[in-house]
Amino acid sequence: MHKDMSYGAVMGRKNEIMKKALGMDYARYEETPLAFDYEAMMKDVGITLEEAVVIQREAAVGNTPLIEAKNLTALARKLSPEGYGAQILIKDEAANPSGSFKDRRASLAVHMAKKLGYKGVVTATSGNYGAAVASQAARYGLQCIVVQECYDSRGEGQPEILEKQRKCEALGAEVIQLTVGPELFYTFLKILEETEYFNASLYSAYGIRGVETLGLEIAEEVRRRYGKDPDVVLATHAGGGNLTGTARGLQAAGAWNTKVVGVSVDLSGLHMASDVDFNKKSFTTGHTGFGIPFAAYPDRSDVPRSAARALRYMDEYYLVKQGEVFYMTEALAQLEGMERGPAGNTSLTAAFALARTLKSTDILVVQETEYTGAGKHPLAQLAFARDHGITVGFGNPEEEIPGKSIILPASPELIGLRPQDLESLRRSLIKNLVTQRQVTQVTARDLEFLQEETRGSEEFVVKTLEELGIPVCAEDAKRG
C-alpha cells in the first residue's frame, strides 16, 4: 500500500519520522507540557567535550588559528579616546575543511550517524552547514542529501546561495534545490522517510556539543597567550547554535566572566518567506530574519526541542547593517590580508565598533570567519543588489533600508552598534513557549524552566505570565 504523501499527511507523520531519523527520543526530556530538561538532553549526547575534541581532530576539524588583528585594532584605537580600543582577535574558522565553523557541528552529527548505523545524512540548510555535512559525510563514507532554498519563482538565485549549492555538490552531496517557502520542511520530511537517513540537524544536541570546542579553544588560547580570559566574545547570531555552543564551551573552560555578545545583520522589513524579497537581501544567514525569531522561539527548528537556545547565553545583542559588513569584509582583506566572508564577518563588524568603547587592555574575540570566493564575495553581492534596483554607495549606514539601499560607511567611525532589547525578546520567548505548547497554567517547575530559558528573575517571569493571563498553580508552586 502506498503511503499518503500529501502535505497534510506527511506533516502529520512528523514525530514518527523524526524519531527514526534522530536516533534520540526527545519525549524522555519532557517534564511538563511546557518544561523539558535541557541539560539532561545535552548530557545524553554521549560524547563529552573532551571526546568531541578527539573526534574533531580525527576529522581535521577545529584547532584553528586565533589571529591578532593588529591593523584593525590600530585603526579602532586611532578612532578612540586615549586608552580605549580593545585588542581584536579573530578565530579563523575558514581553516576548517569545508571553510567554516559549521564543520564542528557537522563532525559530531555525522560521527553519530555513522556510529548508529545510518547509511546517509540529510540536512535542510541554505547556509555553510550543507557543505560541512557533505564534507564530513565524505570523510565517513556516508551518503549526503542537502535540502536547500535556492531560487525565487523565476528561477533566479542569490549568488551566495548558488555558491553554497555548488560547494555541497563539489563535496559529493545530492542537493535538492527548492523555490522560496517554509514548506521546505515537508520535502525534508519526505526525504527522511524515503531514505531512512539520519537527520543531521543544526539544532540537535550533537550539533551544539560540536561548537562547544570553539569556546573551549578560545578560552584556553587567550589564557595561554594573555594570562587572562577574553573580556568579550562576539558570535554571529542566526539560529542560535553558534552562540549557544561557543558560550557553553567558554563556561566549560570556566570563563564565566567573559561576556557573550550576539550580532545579526539588520534585514528588518524583508519577509523571509516572500518570493519577491528573497533576492533583495545580500545576506542569506546571520541576519535578523533568523536571529530574532529563533531567539524568541528556538523550537521552530527541525527537531522537537532545539539545543540552540541563545537567550540562555546572550549577554548583549547588536545589529549591524549590510553595508557595514561589506565594508569590514574589505577592511579585513586590505588591512589584515585575510579575504574572508562576507556573512562570517557580521560579528567582526560589531567587534570593530565595540572595541572603540572598551579599554585598550581588554581582549575581544571574533569567534569565526568563513571562506569566500565567487558568489560569496562582496563584489558578487553588491553587483547582484545593484542589478535588482538596490542603490549601493557611500553614506551614513544608519540610513540604510534593507531591500532598497546598501550604504557603505563614508568613514569607519560611522560603523554603529545597535543594541537590541533583550528583555523584550525574553518576554516574547515566554509568550511563544506558552502559546506553542498550549499551556493555560504553569507549575513550579515551569517557572524554574522559564527562568532558565530567559535568565530572568522569578518576578520577571511571573509578571510576564500575569500579563499573558497565565496563572501560576499555587499548590504546585508551594511544593516546588
Next chain:
Amino acid sequence: MVKSDTWVEIREIILRPEERTGNLPPETQRVPLEMRLKGFLLKEARLGEQVEIRTLTGRRVTGTLTRENPTYDYGYGKEFIPELLEIGITLRALLEDEHA
C-alpha cells in the same frame, strides 16, 4: 535529444499554489513550490519532456528535463564595484603613520 546516462537537471512542482500552506505572503502563495534536482538520465529524451533520473544517492525521481550537463553560471558579479576599491585605499592611508 539527450542521451541516457547524461548528467542532467530536472524540474518538478512539489506543491501547486492551492496546496501550499497558509501564512504565506501573497506573492509566494500564488506561485508553486518547485524543485530542481540533478542526476543521470535513465532514458533518452528531449528537453521539456517528463523523464526519470537516478540521483547521486541512487534515488529515482521524475520531472521535466530542463538542462543537459548543467553548469554553474554565477561569478563575481556582472559589473565591478569600484567603491570597494576605495575602502582599502582610504583605510591604508589612515594607518600610514603606523607603518612608517
